[in-house]
Amino acid sequence: MGDISFGQTVGMLKNAMDGAGTAHGVIANNIANVNTPNFRRADVSFKEALAATEATQGDPDELALATASDRHIPIGGPQDAQPFSVTTTVSDTQQMRVDGSNVDVDQEMAKLSLNSAYAQTMGQLLQNQYSRLRQAISERV
Numbered sequence: 001m002g003d004i005s006f007g008q009t010v011g012m013l014k015n016a017m018d019g020a021g022t023a024h025g026v027i028a029n030n031i032a033n034v035n036t037p038n039f040r041r042a043d044v045s046f047k048e049a050l051a052a053t054e055a056t057q058g059d060p061d062e063l064a065l066a067t068a069s070d071r072h073i074p075i076g077g078p079q080d081a082q083p084f085s086v087t088t089t090v091s092d093t094q095q096m097r098v099d100g101s102n103v104d105v106d107q108e109m110a111k112l113s114l115n116s117a118y119a120q121t122m123g124q125l126l127q128n129q130y131s132r133l134r135q136a137i138s139e140r141v
Contacts, residue, residue, distance in 0.1 A: 010133075013126040015053060015084040019046025020119035022086045027112045030103050038100035041093075041108070046086045053084050 023044040033039040095102050 007129075010126065010129050012050065012053065013122055013129065015050055016046075016122040017119060017126065018084070019044070019050055019086050020115055020122060022046060022088070023115050024112070024119065026088055027108055027115060030108050031105065031112070034101065034103045034105050034108075035099070036101060039103060040090045040101075041103045042088050042090050044086060044088050049085055049087065 023046055026042050026044045030041045091102060093102050096104050
């Protein structure tokens with residue numbers, strides 16, 4: 001049996017919450033290992049993956065490049081939606097500390113704060129969507 005779908009908006013908000021949760025874990029790991037010698041901080045790029053889940057129609061004023069093979073790169077035309085997939089990358093920026101670590105605690109705490117606010121906002125939006133669904137099911141206005 002497949003997953004129940006409550007619409008495209010609910011699915012996108014769920015993906016946003018999943019991505020924010022993954023980012024929160026990675027940022028927390030960076031902070032936890034700030035004093036680990038030669039530790040390399042990691043980043044999560046879930047917002048780009050979230051944007052790729054939306055199919056685009058393409059600009060009607062631009063001429064799309066015609067492709068004759070699956071190996072050709074389509075340019076300017078409609079883009080198919082991609083499945084949501086979060087990628088974690090290890091940063092190769094120069095070391096910030098004498099012990100070889102490249103973790104800046106102040107920067108990581110700022111990222112953690114921004115990510116927490118983002119996750120809280122997505123949670124509130126998701127709660128609003130479920131409230132609308134509940135009203136529609138119970139036929140209340």
